[in-house]
Amino acid sequence: MCNSKSxxxxxxxxxxxxxxxxxxxxxxxSLIPDYLKALEMEIHLREGSDLSPPHGLIDTIYLGGGTxxxxxxxxxxxxxxxxxTRFRVSPDAEITVExxxxxVDGNYLAGLKGxxxxxxxxxxxxxxxxxxxxxxxxHTAGEALKTIDRAETAGFENISLDLIYGVPGETRTxxxxxxxxxxxxxPSHISAYMLTLEPGTPLADQVKQGDFxxxxxxxxxxxxxxxxxxxxxxxxxxxxxxxFSRGRTNRSRHNSRYWHMASYLGFGPGAHSYDGAVRSWNxxxxxxxxxxLSSGRLPVEDREILSPEQKMIEFIMLRLRTLEGIDxxxxxxxxxxxxxxxxEIILSRILGENLGSIxxxxxxxxxxxxxxxxxxxxxxxxEIL
Numbered sequence: 001m002c003n004s005k006s007x008x009x010x011x012x013x014x015x016x017x018x019x020x021x022x023x024x025x026x027x028x029x030s031l032i033p034d035y036l037k038a039l040e041m042e043i044h045l046r047e048g049s050d051l052s053p054p055h056g057l058i059d060t061i062y063l064g065g066g067t068x069x070x071x072x073x074x075x076x077x078x079x080x081x082x083x084x085t086r087f088r089v090s091p092d093a094e095i096t097v098e099x100x101x102x103x104v105d106g107n108y109l110a111g112l113k114g115x116x117x118x119x120x121x122x123x124x125x126x127x128x129x130x131x132x133x134x135x136x137x138x139h140t141a142g143e144a145l146k147t148i149d150r151a152e153t154a155g156f157e158n159i160s161l162d163l164i165y166g167v168p169g170e171t172r173t174x175x176x177x178x179x180x181x182x183x184x185x186x187p188s189h190i191s192a193y194m195l196t197l198e199p200g201t202p203l204a205d206q207v208k209q210g211d212f213x214x215x216x217x218x219x220x221x222x223x224x225x226x227x228x229x230x231x232x233x234x235x236x237x238x239x240x241x242x243x244f245s246r247g248r249t250n251r252s253r254h255n256s257r258y259w260h261m262a263s264y265l266g267f268g269p270g271a272h273s274y275d276g277a278v279r280s281w282n283x284x285x286x287x288x289x290x291x292x293l294s295s296g297r298l299p300v301e302d303r304e305i306l307s308p309e310q311k312m313i314e315f316i317m318l319r320l321r322t323l324e325g326i327d328x329x330x331x332x333x334x335x336x337x338x339x340x341x342x343x344e345i346i347l348s349r350i351l352g353e354n355l356g357s358i359x360x361x362x363x364x365x366x367x368x369x370x371x372x373x374x375x376x377x378x379x380x381x382x383e384i385l
Contacts, residue, residue, distance in 0.1 A: 010268030073111035102139030160189035325364025
């Protein structure tokens with residue numbers, strides 16, 4: 001990877017929490033002004049600290065949440081102005097903002113384009129109103145479609161749609177209908193996420209109470225394969241386990257940094273930073289975040305120095321999520337070990353079961369292999385540890 005760097009900014013506010021979400025967020029919108037003051041302070045306090053960002057040009061910025069589109073245009077523009085006073089931002093940086101269809105109109109999207117944002121991640125999740133209601137989304141299918149149209153009218157050419165599959169009772173036919181509607185909107189990128197029941201979320205609690213039965217593994221695997229086959233047949237490349245793009249140029253540059261273990265800097269409560277050796281993370285509390293920064297302290301909850309074993313496990317896990325898989329020469333250079341000899345037993349099993357291949361100096365999983373990704377990563381982890 002190049003020497004350029006990435007910035008993530010967490011906007012921890014939502015009108016209401018979605019039933020499946022375990023990202024840190026708050027519904028106390030009255031805290032937004034104080035939060036933004038604290039955010040500016042965190043950006044400035046990084047100067048001279050041991051968490052100061054490494055030298056290099058910033059070429060991806062990502063505002064995620066929560067719901068960044070709850071901020072008004074002046075507030076978002078202020079964030080970018082603050083970043084530009086602290087960092088060298090590339091003129092052709094990929095600048096992404098997550099958008100909730102229930103929070104924006106055409107004027108807002110036009111204003112957002114004027115701040116320099118050039119990529120939208122629109123949280124459509126589905127184009128089926130019953131499914132949206134189950135997920136506790138604040139928007140309807142019609143509002144999602146209008147938002148996508150308005151984004152195009154505002155001049156956005158790089159639009160990513162977030163979709164979720166695997167709700168109770170979902171069929172292959174119903175999911176293909178959702179995918180077809182998404183394709184009708186001509187996005188440049190689609191992120192299709194399998195519904196997971198994270199501990200502590202309302203959906204996980206409902207399962208415990210017996211309110212519904214989740215889809216089984218076989219059905220989830222079928223929907224995963226259906227997603228890949230349907231989107232690749234319609235011009236998308238399945239470049240990461242949950243991500244699809246219309247050609248390489250439309251891949252998410254920002255998220256690709258994570259999958260390549262490149263350094264990045266995160267701001268906001270719960271945000272993580274990584275410099276290639278040390279990972280640190282902020283408090284998952286907006287009150288603690290504001291209190292720390294108003295007292296002149298960085299809101300860091302903890303940090304860890306990754307061991308060589310941890311780095312190796314993460315490298316394997318992240319790279320096997322991708323279309324290209326593991327570059328065997330890069331693995332040798334990074335860890336001073338020959339991958340094929342070090343993991344000869346595991347590889348013979350994977351290759352023997354036709355779950356992956358070694359070609360042109362790379363080891364990668366095929367579609368069937370990626371349905372067993374977690375188990376395969378666990379096997380590598382057990383061998384390393």
